[in-house]
Amino acid sequence: MANRQKGADRVVTDRLTANRRQLGAMLRRLREEGGKTLEDAAAHLECSPAKVSRIETGQVAVRPIDVREMLSLYEVSSARSAALLALVRQSREKKGWWKAYAEVIAEGYEFFISLEDEASVICDYQPFLVPGLLQTESYMSAVMEAYKVPPALAAQRIALREQRQSILAGDAPPQLRVVIEEQVLQRPVGDSWVMREQLRRLLEMGTRPGISIQVISVDVGLHPAEGRAFVMLGFPDPSEPKIVYLEHLNESHLLDDVDRTADYERVFSSLQSMALSLKESASLIERMSAG
Structure with missing residues (x-):
């Protein structure tokens, strides 16, 4: 001993x-x-x-x-x-904990992970894929395969993403507010089994306290986000500025300027208003998971 x-x-x-x-x-x-x-x-x-x-x-x-x-x-x-x-x-x-994944964390991404680990509120808008914090392992694997990520590297990235998800099961999990486009639910990622499992994961996560998932219907036209994904982090100390994370093909950005982050805060609020309600969103996801 x-x-x-x-x-x-x-x-x-x-x-x-x-x-x-x-x-x-x-x-x-x-x-x-x-x-x-x-x-x-x-x-x-x-x-x-x-x-x-x-x-x-x-x-x-x-x-x-x-x-x-x-x-x-x-x-x-x-x-x-x-x-x-x-x-x-x-x-x-x-x-x-992410130090164990140093070899697969892109430059600058560690800043985001450390901030995400400290956040009390996470607002995530995704127009193309299910947010990483809500992805199943099979869905992650299908994404990695589509992106042509080598198997060994893909396994490490999946492990990193699953470790990130553990913040939602901690003693004091952050509030997670998600808005996704309906196309995210329609776009095939992997086979039909992978998609059904992913949709059921969304339904299950949406029932947890502190997690809200809303869907923007395909009937909604252009809107302020214009299909550009972003994650906004808020912190326990109200005096601490919100942080917006933007990810591009070959780089990522953290925004902390109050005027600029306030724009994203307004846009996210607008997206929530135009999206289906929590109940309507859950009904849509349930119908699609049964299809």
Whole structure:
């Protein structure tokens, strides 16, 4: 038993050390991108350049207040700052589960995952596919196959997506508000069995507290979102700005400017208004799952 506990403690220690190193590397990259030297950072923090160097190499833990000061000096956006501060907390705790998937996480996507893990409200509009947090494993596999993702890489990405889904089953899950186009339900992904299973998953998830799923009928014409997917995250602290995540073919963006995110908030509210009600949406999904 003692040996097993020592082994577990060693795993946690290794994970926290890895987290600190990754955080330090990010801080070094942001410092360099901001055109600042070790001496600049040290002067701002009122410490020695050696201490800043140890932070950047992961040799020592860093306090959130120091990270805030560093990010302010480097003129890092509030979206990235929020993600980095989440990583600071994880570097001091037993968090950061996605580190195990570092090889399959695209640059910048880790920021989104860390923010998603902290969010209290997730608003997700999808015009083409079922949102990742609601996908079945079979549906994920069919998507990966359609995108020509190599099997080994696909398996890792599926595992990552399933791990992300675990936030909906936690002790304090975020509210999940989903709006999808009816075409998402009609578009074949995999065979008919895969689609029926996926539709039943939507029905089951829609009955859970804190999860709402609405469908925009094909009868609705053009609307403000114009078929462009986005995810908007809200946080427990009302003073913390909402974050909008946009994903494109070869890149992704995090928006944190209050004026721009307010536009997305208005658009999402508009989409909810024009979509079928929760009951009507569930009835439509049920009919299609039986077809």
